[in-house]
Amino acid sequence: MINPTDKDIGRGVIYAKGQDFEERGTITSFNDLFVFVRYEFATHPSANGKATRREDLTWEHELDAA
Numbered sequence: 287m288i289n290p291t292d293k294d295i296g297r298g299v300i301y302a303k304g305q306d307f308e309e310r311g312t313i314t315s316f317n318d319l320f321v322f323v324r325y326e327f328a329t330h331p332s333a334n335g336k337a338t339r340r341e342d343l344t345w346e347h348e349l350d351a352a
Contacts, residue, residue, distance in 0.1 A: 287341040287343070288321065290313055290340075295314065295316075297345070297346070298310060298345070299311055299313060299321070299323060299343045300343065300345075301323065301325070301342055302343075309325050309326065310325070311323035311324055311336075312324050312335075313335070314333075315334065315335065320338060320340075321339075321343060322338070323335045323336055323343070
């Protein structure tokens, strides 16, 4: 789970659903409910990103999470 701030817009994240699926993306924005992520291999990418639950995301580079 991540808790982004304004400085995290443009930062890389990993979406993990189960143990066999993972997808990398970039935060485009967020609100109280969702983090909007532009995924690398989206079939129909959105400039605004896809709404994703915070608990389904981790930072792409954990060492940068501070």
